[in-house]
Amino acid sequence: MNRFELLNLLQETIQQEFVVCNIGLPSQELYKINDRSNYFYMLGSMGLASSIGLGLSLTINKNVISIDGDGSVLMNMNTFATIGNRAPANYTLLIIDNGSYGSTGDQKTFTNERTSLKDIAAGSGCENVIECSGEETNINLKKALADKDNSYVIISKINSGNVPIKPIPLNAVTIRDRFRKKIGLVSYL
Amino acid sequence: MKISKKIITNLKSGGVDFFLSVPCKLLANMITILENDKDIYYSTIPREEEGMGICAGAYLGNKLPCIMMQNTGIGNSVNSIVSLLQLYQMPVVFLISYRGTPGEPVGAQGGMASVTEDILKTLRIPMLNCNNEEDLDKISTFTNHAKVIESPVAVMLNFNLMNND
Numbered sequence: 478m479n480r481f482e483l484l485n486l487l488q489e490t491i492q493q494e495f496v497v498c499n500i501g502l503p504s505q506e507l508y509k510i511n512d513r514s515n516y517f518y519m520l521g522s523m524g525l526a527s528s529i530g531l532g533l534s535l536t537i538n539k540n541v542i543s544i545d546g547d548g549s550v551l552m553n554m555n556t557f558a559t560i561g562n563r564a565p566a567n568y569t570l571l572i573i574d575n576g577s578y579g580s581t582g583d584q585k586t587f588t589n590e591r592t593s594l595k596d597i598a599a600g601s602g603c604e605n606v607i608e609c610s611g612e613e614t615n616i617n618l619k620k621a622l623a624d625k626d627n628s629y630v631i632i633s634k635i636n637s638g639n640v641p642i643k644p645i646p647l648n649a650v651t652i653r654d655r656f657r658k659k660i661g662l663v664s665y666l
Numbered sequence: 667m668k669i670s671k672k673i674i675t676n677l678k679s680g681g682v683d684f685f686l687s688v689p690c691k692l693l694a695n696m697i698t699i700l701e702n703d704k705d706i707y708y709s710t711i712p713r714e715e716e717g718m719g720i721c722a723g724a725y726l727g728n729k730l731p732c733i734m735m736q737n738t739g740i741g742n743s744v745n746s747i748v749s750l751l752q753l754y755q756m757p758v759v760f761l762i763s764y765r766g767t768p769g770e771p772v773g774a775q776g777g778m779a780s781v782t783e784d785i786l787k788t789l790r791i792p793m794l795n796c797n798n799e800e801d802l803d804k805i806s807t808f809t810n811h812a813k814v815i816e817s818p819v820a821v822m823l824n825f826n827l828m829n830n831d
Contacts (some may be wrong), residue, residue, distance in 0.1 A: 497723070517726065521749025525719030529750075532723025535707060536684070541723075555712035559720070562711055614818075649754040653726070662728050 478611035479638035480573050483504045486611070490618050491542060495660070497530040499523075501580030503573065505510060505642045507544070514655035518645055524552030529571050534568035537660060540622050541567055543621025547574040548590045556595065557630075564628035570623045571614070572630070577637035577662045598630045611635040667829040670695035672802050673761070673823070677732055678706065680809025682759055684729035686710070686717045688737045692763035692828035697734070714739030718746035721758045730813060732759040735811055737766070737782040737822075747789060747818060757812035760791070760820040769826035782822075792819045 478486075488511050492609060498504045499518045504518040516659045519526055525552060529544030550556065550572055560570060576589040588594060595608040605627050607617050614633040621629035652657075674696055685700050685708045687693060700708040707729070711717045714735045721731035733739075740747075740762070751758055764770070766779025766806045786793055792815075795801070805821055812819040 519750075521753050522719065522722075522746045525716070525722070525746060527725070528719025529717045529723040530727075532720035533727045535720075535724070536724050536727025536729050551715075553716055553719075555716050559709075598813055608717065653754045653756070654667060657726060657728075660727065 478625065478633045480575055480579065480635060480638045481510070481582060483573060483611045483614060483635055484510055486615055490615055490622070493539070494622065495511060495539055495541045496544060497526050497533065497562060497646050499526040499539070499546050500640050502642060503546060503579075505645055508645045509642055515659045516649070517656045520645070520649050520652070526552065527556040527560065529555070530570070531564060534565050535563070537567075539556070539567060540569065542569045542618075542622075543561050544570055545566060545570060545572045545577060546579070547572060547594060548586045549579040549593065551588075551592070557598050557601035557603060560628070560650045564603075564620050566624070566626050566628055568628040569618065570630045571618060574632050575596065575635050575637040578631065579637060579639050583637050583639070597631075603630045605629045606632070608632040608634060634654060641657050651657065667695050667831060669799060669802065670699060671825065672799070673805060674699050675760065676705075676802060677806035677809055679760070680725070680806040681730045681813060682732045682809055683707070684721070684724045684731040685734065686720060686731070686821050687734035688712070688714050688717065688736070688739055690763040690765070691797070692823065692825065693734050693761075695831055701710045713742060715746045716741045718743050718750060718758070722750050722754070722756050725758065729788060730757060730759070731765045732761050734761040735763070737764050738791070739777060740785055744785065744789070751818050754787070755814055755816040758818045759812055760811050760818060762820055762822050763828060764822045766822050767772045767825040769829055774789070786820055791817070793822055794820070795824065797824050798827060
C-alpha cells in the first residue's frame with residue numbers, strides 16, 4: 478500500500494473531521510481524492526503539520542487529525558515532547574511512514590535505518606502510540622477518534638511511491654477561510 | 667514585576683488569549699504570571715518554529731496567539747513566519763526579549779541583536795520598540811492591529827526595561 482491508496486482508504490473515517498495535512502504530495506493527493514473544506518492543506522512550512530493540528534485541538538472541542546509524514550516529523554522532533562505533555566484527548570497524530578521524502582523524489586529517511594518514530598514518541602511522553610500496517614490504520618484511527626479520553630499517535634508503515642499529480646489550485650487564504658467557516662468562524666463565504 | 671504585569675494586562679486587553687513561551691530570564695516574571703492565570707491558555711514549548719505552527723492552529727480555532735521568545739527565536743522561525751503565518755495571513759503577536767541591547771552583559775548576544783530588526787524589516791513585520799514604561803501603553807492598540815491587518819507583529823522589550831523589573 479502506498480500513501481495515495483491509504484488516503485483513499487481513510488476517507489470514510491476522516492471526511493467529517495478537521496484534518497491538517499502535510500505539505501506537498503500528501504495534501505495534493507488528499508485534494509485529488511476528496512477535496513473538503515474541513516481539510517487544511519499546508520502549502521509551506523514543512524514539519525509543522527503536527528503543531529498546527531495541536532494548536533487547533535487546544536482551541537476547539539472537536540476531533541482534530543494531523544496527517545504528517547516521517548520526513549516531515551523528523552524535521553520537528555520536539556513536537557513529540559509537546560504532544561506528550563500537552564495534547565488534549567481530541568488530538569490524533571497520524572504519521573504516514575513510508576520511509577521516504579516522497580515529494581522530493583523518494584530519497585530515503587532515517588526511519589529506513591535505525592530510527593523508530595514509535596520509540597521517539599513513547600520516550601517523549603506520548604501515550605497510546607500505535608505502529609501498524611497501512612491495512613490496520615483505518616481501524617486504529619477509528620478507535621482513536623472514538624476515544625474521548627485519550628490522544629493518540631498512529632504510525633502507519635506503508636510503501637513509498639507517489640501518483641502523478643498537480644499542485645493544489647486553491648490559494649492559502651481560501652483554504653484558511655473555508656476551513657474557519659466550517660468551524661463556524663467565518664460568515665461571509 | 668510591575669512592568670511584567672503591565673505588559674500582560676495590555677496584551678490581554680488587546681485580545682491575546684493564548685500564550686506560548688521559549689523562556690528567557692527577562693520573560694521569567696511574565697511566565698510566572700501566566701502560569702497562574704486561569705483566563706488564558708499558557709504553555710512552555712521547546713522551540714520557536716514549532717510554536718509558530720501551534721499559534722497558526724490556535725488562530726484557526728479563533729484565538730489571538732502570542733509567542734514569547736528571545737530575538738534569537740526569530741532566527742529559528744523565518745520560514746514558518748513567511749510560508750505559514752504570512753502566506754495564510756494569520757495574526758500572531760511576537761513578544762520578544764531583545765537580548766543584546768544596551769545593558770546586556772553577554773557579549774555573544776550582540777550578533778543576533780545586530781541583525782534582528784533587519785530581519786523583521788525584510789519580513790515586513792510591524793515592530794513596537796519598548797524602551798520605557800510609557801511605551802507599554804501602546805501594546806494594546808498594537809496587538810489589536812495584528813488582527814486588523816491579519817499579520818504577525820513584534821513587540822520588542824529592550825534589555826534595560828526588563829532588567830529593572
